[in-house]
Amino acid sequence: MHWENYTSLPEKFRNQRVFDGCGISGYINIDGKRESGKKIVDMLTILNDRENGLGAGFAAYGIYPEHDDCYALHFLFDDEPAKLDVLDYLADIGFIVQSEAIPTKTPPNISSPPITWRTFFHPQENKNITEDEQVFQIVMNINQNFEGAFVMSSGRNMGVFKGNGWSHEIAEFYKIEEYKANMWLAHSRFPTNTPGWWGGAHPFNLLNTSVVHNGEITSYGTNMRYLESFGYKCTLRTDTEVIAYLFDLLCRKHGIPIEIATIALAPPLFQDIDRLEDNYRIALKNIRATYRSAMLNGPFSVVVGIADPVPTMIGLTDRKKLRPLVAGVSEDENTIYMSSEEASFKRLMLNPEIDFSLKEIWHPKSGTAIVVKMGQGLLRDGLEKPLEKIELTVKGGS
């Protein structure tokens, strides 16, 4: 592990975009059953060809049921003064229900480990803006203006644990196996151009949305400038940040159904759209025209966790599927797994300590989303035609 650069990159590396190759994994229990982090650690750490020891992390949903009405803010601090600054600020603008260290297993003889901290928080009541919007602004403010502090995650009943090291080291450091979650996302990375920093590891989170991402967004400039006109500040200069904000914009601010938001991000080709019947053709063309700046280009595979209105896991690749994504469903059809490689599933199958087998393993089509919702099941398996399974009516269409 690298015991430095917790809350920001060294000055000389700032303003550079981070490029990396990655391993991603995730799973969701449709009935909401919470499971320890053991499986997700196994799934991720086997992908060690996809990392180089410069960053890994986990997002866990459903881990704080006793505080599920609070925003669980996960922090990294460089030192005590930075921590006190932020906690004072939070106490000024809202209510801290509980505030404590995130338990870690710091190896001996580390002189200055990061302060890992979590605060269960309510913003002050404000009729003019929603709580989500307030917390969104608080997170943007802390990450931009508070030296030595970084918000890792800001959702309800969930948390992100990440740092600069090999995935097995990060899992051990945060004692991931001790948390029980109903949806897990995990990420390990192989950055090419920076030494890596703790806050810059994935998953990337904003409110209830977390993203693990493998790839490079060639449309970054277009997407970033589009998001900026809606008030997002892309300060981290990573592609993943842009993906998380796009999901936030489309799903939360614009209220677009998830299965349609994924189409806006990785739309079908015009030659395929032209073959569809009227309603679908009109809808898809207008989605492409309206959200032309939200379209993600370049190689990527992502797994996204969204908690509102129901916990949802999404798997999506670029339109040419230049990065891998494989999915599996458990025998009882209750759990959906996704990963960069099938090795993640094989490892669980070979683990003598657990009884694990999959009913089916499949490869989603390029640019086609897998959508799993808690309580509702596998809504889309990533093998559908565009808008298949959706009964769409269009104003003015036939």
Added chain:
Amino acid sequence: MSVSHSTAPYYHVTVDREYCKKCKRCTNHCSYGALSFNGERIIADDSKCVACQRCVTMCPASAIRVVKNESYLPPHGNYTRRIRNAIWAQSGNGGVLLSATGNDREIRSIFDDLLLDACQVTNPSIDPLRETIETKIFFGRKPSKIDFKRDSENPKSISLKTEFMPNFEIDMPIMVGHMSLGSISYNAVTAIYQACKELNILAGSGEGGLHPDFYEYGSNIITEVASGRFGVDINYLHNAAGIEIKIGQGAKPGHGGHLPGEKVNSLISQTRMIPKGSDALSPYPHHDIYSIEDLAQLIAALKEATRYKVPIGVKIAAVHNSAPIAVGIVRGGADFLTLDGFRGGTGAAPRIIRDHAGIPIELAIAAVDERLRQENLRDEITLVAGGSIRYSADLIKAIALGADVAMCSMPVLIAMGCRVCQQCFRGLCSWGIATQQEYLVKRLDIDVARNRIINLFHSWNEELKEVLGAMGIDSVESLRSNRDRLRYIGPNPKIAEILGVKHAGE
């Protein structure tokens, strides 16, 4: 004019006496009267030659050369020959000097100072011959968001609530700029419209009306409502894919159109609805638009007249305050906005304006795109940018800076045979392009010209795909405003700052 004020010709015409067959073809082809036959041999009047190269091309014996006149003025770095000639011309005739084509001053091109990015290792590039790369564009206004409503009883049922405004699809992000019938010939206009229909791209009608022969190309034509309202009637409005209110033109910001009476024959007279032989000078401003709210009214009136079926846009010349003006225009209801840079072309314009007014299109795109984003309006409209898009590299860079569509005219004329002699305002174009004289117009073969335009834009679009592929982008939508993929190598860091582009190496 006394002898002491006559100026040395720019060109010198040589006829190789050994090669010359005295067939006199050159004298027929020279529309400027520079060549004649004196009974014994071909003789040249250098002072009339414009270097249009028609005689050189048509001479069956390859006997003619047009060379630079080496007999030259005493050199002076400040009082250049260009400036001295202007002074002699004006002190001789006392008038405003006319000129044609775009600004010909040697001002550094910002496009040429921009470099494109390409993929290496961390992301794969895409081979356009093996993979689909899309260049389709939707022209018109888009909503800022789409409203969907999910049926609470049946979650699979989703209704799309937004009503969409008229948009039409074009297959390449290219528009041929506004050149009116009048400034160019019937054959030239026909070739352009036919090519644009074949390619499914756009052509501007210019402000000279639309001849009934061209109604069949209406689905690819943006007609122009300019301050002179030439040719504007209900057929004109109804036979167009879009309508553009022309406020200004890059070659002559603050000026109206100039069509010298020499070019107004019966065809032009009929199409423009003006008397034969009269100068068609459209007013400098629209006399019903003295302010932004007046413009909004005209936009609304045109939308009413066309029953909200086609997008209505506004064209402005790129000037110092383009950004706030653009915002006003978008708020005024325009569905598209056309920016025309200071190098933009013209059939006739006062030289003082052509050479000195306006700003480069690169800076205007950057400033307008940025300002519209600050107001969260950018994605709702289509931004067209022209004013010297010379080749596909300029088109690609214009889009990366923030334009949806690149507009160009000169490359189309050059493709048809134009040699850029800059005499369009005289109506004597020996290539049959910028003229209305029937014997000259006939020289332009419509089929050949059309095919050359098709070839040109086809190759530009292929080059666009090649660049997109190298950038790892499979749709032109993801290039637009993607300034991250541009780098600056010019001498002035301030330009990079205004463009929002990093310096090469950063």
